[in-house]
Amino acid sequence: MRESAVKDRILDTASRLFYDQGYNLTGINQIIEEASIARASLYNHFEAKSDLLLAYLDRTHQRWFEELEEFLRPFTDPREKLLAIFDFRIRRQQKLKYRGCHFNKITAEACEEEGVAQRVLVHKERLRGYIHQLVLRVKHRRLLDDDMLTDTIFLLMEGGLAVGAMYRNSKDTKSAKRIVENLL
Amino acid sequence: MRESAVKDRILDTASRLFYDQGYNLTGINQIIEEASIARASLYNHFEAKSDLLLAYLDRTHQRWFEELEEFLRPFTDPREKLLAIFDFRIRRQQKLKYRGCHFNKITAEACEEEGVAQRVLVHKERLRGYIHQLVLRVKHRRLLDDDMLTDTIFLLMEGGLAVGAMYRNSKDTKSAKRIVENLL
DNA sequence: GTCTATAAAATGATAGAC
DNA sequence: GTCTATCATTTTATAGAC
Numbered sequence: 569m570r571e572s573a574v575k576d577r578i579l580d581t582a583s584r585l586f587y588d589q590g591y592n593l594t595g596i597n598q599i600i601e602e603a604s605i606a607r608a609s610l611y612n613h614f615e616a617k618s619d620l621l622l623a624y625l626d627r628t629h630q631r632w633f634e635e636l637e638e639f640l641r642p643f644t645d646p647r648e649k650l651l652a653i654f655d656f657r658i659r660r661q662q663k664l665k666y667r668g669c670h671f672n673k674i675t676a677e678a679c680e681e682e683g684v685a686q687r688v689l690v691h692k693e694r695l696r697g698y699i700h701q702l703v704l705r706v707k708h709r710r711l712l713d714d715d716m717l718t719d720t721i722f723l724l725m726e727g728g729l730a731v732g733a734m735y736r737n738s739k740d741t742k743s744a745k746r747i748v749e750n751l752l
Numbered sequence: 753m754r755e756s757a758v759k760d761r762i763l764d765t766a767s768r769l770f771y772d773q774g775y776n777l778t779g780i781n782q783i784i785e786e787a788s789i790a791r792a793s794l795y796n797h798f799e800a801k802s803d804l805l806l807a808y809l810d811r812t813h814q815r816w817f818e819e820l821e822e823f824l825r826p827f828t829d830p831r832e833k834l835l836a837i838f839d840f841r842i843r844r845q846q847k848l849k850y851r852g853c854h855f856n857k858i859t860a861e862a863c864e865e866e867g868v869a870q871r872v873l874v875h876k877e878r879l880r881g882y883i884h885q886l887v888l889r890v891k892h893r894r895l896l897d898d899d900m901l902t903d904t905i906f907l908l909m910e911g912g913l914a915v916g917a918m919y920r921n922s923k924d925t926k927s928a929k930r931i932v933e934n935l936l
Numbered sequence: 937g938t939c940t941a942t943a944a945a946a947t948g949a950t951a952g953a954c
Numbered sequence: 955g956t957c958t959a960t961c962a963t964t965t966t967a968t969a970g971a972c
Contacts, residue, residue: 675852730910731907780966
């Protein structure tokens with residue numbers, strides 16, 4: 569029972585353009601042209617451009633954690649898992665040509681859009697919570713307590729990603745990983 | 753010898769709008785209206801909208817370090833200075849309504865624009881260098897070497913700012929400061 | 937240097953045929 | 955559900971009067 573190949577093509581194309589060249593720089597015209605669908609077909613599947621944005625964020629959020637958990641599956645030790653999150657993000661940085669975190673980008677571009685800020689929050693809090701669970705299980709040097717160590721890992725990661733988008737490289741995410749290795 | 757009150761008004765208004773609502777969402781029309789100047793006056797002082805963007809970045813960069821150095825002047829101890837940079841940025845977060853780092857925002861919005869990426873790089877490398885000089889002078893616990901400690905402080909700061917824009921608060925920048933206090 | 941008027945293109949969205 | 959044709963706005967930028 570195929571939902572609609574057209575709808576998929578619209579969301580795929582829009583997602584790619586929203587991330588690569590920005591939400592506000594991407595026009596409806598470009599989406600329908602590159603997706604090879606008719607103007608009204610877009611509006612049949614999505615009420616407005618802003619609904620496309622929310623669908624893009626929802627799908628990105630879902631896939632992000634699916635891919636993370638897939639990537640971490642081979643590891644059992646919490647220390648290894650924590651460090652592997654950095655590898656996951658470094659690999660993603662390369663794959664995405666160092667354009668940075670989807671949720672950081674959209675916050676900078678369209679945080680006033682209805683529903684955006686809440687979705688960004690949910691995404692980042694889930695990552696922080698994920699790190700927190702691993703920190704609780706890891707035997708670390710206790711240079712910092714569990715809560716502070718959680719924030720340290722989370723913030724080094726987010727900082728590395730943001731700076732990586734400015735420098736267009738993974739240098740700082742790699743540096744962040746080495747720092748965490750020393751603190752654990 | 754007043755350069756031009758009009759030119760100042762244009763750049764003031766454009767800068768405010770570029771940061772508050774975004775570069776791509778700010779039209780020439782809105783700038784000329786809010787600055788109360790004529791359309792052609794803008795193009796008399798700036799060749800194009802993109803030149804306004806570069807002027808905005810240059811002025812923001814210059815003022816940023818002037819204000820930082822002014823803020824740090826009362827402190828002499830390198831440890832105090834390092835921690836005060838966090839206070840400087842926390843105060844700025846509040847003043848700017850948690851909209852995040854100017855240079856992170858513009859990277860997300862318009863990093864392809866001629867001259868933007870280079871200006872962002874210069875700004876961030878200068879901050880990193882500033883932190884590095886202080887780290888070299890501070891007597892710290894040597895949990896990390898000087899280079900890693902520099903990156904730690906820099907990345908915790910950048911992470912705190914980026915996350916602060918998503919959460920619309922200073923919680924993580926304050927957390928970053930406490931972490932650095934523990935690591936120094 | 938500042939102004940008004942206007943151009944040419946792109947924007948998001950809708951109507952109505954098939 | 956998909957299509958083409960079209961709408962009203964808004965976009966960046968220029969011409970030419972004063």
